[in-house]
Amino acid sequence: MTRMKTSTDRILTTHVGSLPRSRAVTDVLFARERGEQTDVAAGAAVIAAAVEQIVQRQAEVGIDVVSDGEMSKISYATYIKDRITGFDGDTPREPGQDLVEFPGLLKKLAESGATAKYRRPRCVGPVAVKDSAPLATDIANLMSALAAARRAGDGAGDRVGARPLEAFMNAASPGVIALFQPNDYYRTQDEYLEAVAEAMRPEYEGIVAAGLLLQIDAPDLGMGRHTMYRNRSTEEYLALAARHVEVLNHALRAVPAERARMHICWGNYEGPHHHDIPLERLLPIVAKAKPQALLFEAANPRHAHEWAVFREVRVAEEKILVPGVVGTTSNYVEHPLLIAERLCRFADVVGAQRLIAGTDCGFGTFAGFGPVEPDVAFMKLAALAEGAARASERLWRRRG
DSSP states (O other): OOOOOOOSSSOEEOOOSOOOOOHHHHHHHHHHHHTOOSOHHHHHHHHHHHHHHHHHHHHHHTOSEEOOTTTTOSBTTGGGGGTBSSEESOOOOOOOHHHHTOHHHHHHHHHTTOSOOOOOOEEOSOOOBOOOHHHHHHHHHHHHHHHHHHHHHTTOTTOTTSOOOEEEEEEEOHHHHHHHSOBSSSSSHHHHHHHHHHHHHHHHHHHHHTTOEEEEEOGGGTGGGGTTTTTSOHHHHHHHHHHHHHHHHHHTTTSOGGGEEEEOOSOSSOSOOTTOOOHHHHHHHHTTSSOSEEEEOOSSTTTGGGGGHHHHSOOOTTOEEEEBOSOSSOOOOOOHHHHHHHHHHHHHHHOGGGBEEBOSSOSOSBTTBOSSOHHHHHHHHHHHHHHHHHHHHHHHHHHO
C-alpha cells in the first residue's frame, strides 16, 4: 500500500472535502431525507454525474488531492444514520456559546438563511453496522470520476490542473457523531463513543482498502469546547478531547497512519469565535491522533496567527501539516501572494516538505447551505493553487 503523496518538489494542494452542491443534487438529497424519492435510479445518476463533474473541476483549477465533494451527503456527520443503526428522531440545533452571547447575531444569521436546516437524529438504540451499500456507491463514484479526470488530463503535460494525483474520502469521527447526535440509549458517554467507533470502523477500513485516502472529520476536537462541553472547565475539556482521540485511534487500529488524514476546526460559521480553544492548548492532544496528516484552520481572523504555535509546540517529524490558507466563510478571494506568504511562514518553521496547502473548512458543509458562492469557492481554490505554486518557486529556489 502506497504512502500518501507529499510535497517533494512543490507544495501540493488539497481542501477539506465538502464542495457546493447543485440544486439538482440538493433536491435528490432532501427527497431521500424525506422518504419521497420516486425514482431511485435517476437520483443515483444525478449524484454520480455530480461527482464526476466536481472532480474534474477540482483538477482544472489545480487541486492535487481531490474528493467527491461529499455530493451524496446532506452533512458530514448526520449521514451516518443511513449506515449504522440506533439513530432516529430529531434534535434542536444548539448554537455555539459565542453565538448564544450575541442573540442579535444569531437571529440575523437564522433570518438570512445562513444557518443550515437538516435533521439531526438522536441515538435511541444499539449502534451497529446497518448498510454498507452507500459507502460502496460513494467509492465507486469517486473512483470512476478520478479515472475520468486522469484520462482528461492525459497529454496536458505538467500544466497545473491536469493532474489529480490522489483522492480522499471523508468519514465522520466517533466524537463528531456524538457531538451532533446526542445519546439517549447508552449508560455513559464513553460507552456511546466506543460503540460508534466500532460501528464506523468498517467504513474507515473500507475507504483505505479501496485505494483512497481516509479523511477523518473531527471538529469535535475544537468546536466541542464551546458546544458539547461548554459547561466544563478547560482542563476537563482537554481530558475529554484526549479520550476522543484515544477512541478514534482504536477505531483506526487497522488503518495505516500514512493512508489517513484528520481535519479539526472550531466551527465553519461567521461568528465571534471568542470562545475557541487556542491551538496552543489543543495541538499536543490532536497531534497524538493516528492519521499522518493534520488539517486545521489557519486563514480566518481568529486563527491566522497560530502558525507561530508550531515554533513552541513540536509535532512528530512524520506528521504532515495541511494549514487552511484560504477562508471558507467569506466571499473575499485571497490574493495568491498572501497564500504564498502564509505557506512560507509555515515552511520556515516546519519545512516545505511537511506542508500541503489546504482550506480552513469545507465550502459545502451542509447541502443547500454555504456562505461562499459556488463559483467564488472555485476561484478560491484556483488562488490556492497559484499561491502554492508561488510559494514553491520561492522555497525550492531558496533550497537550490
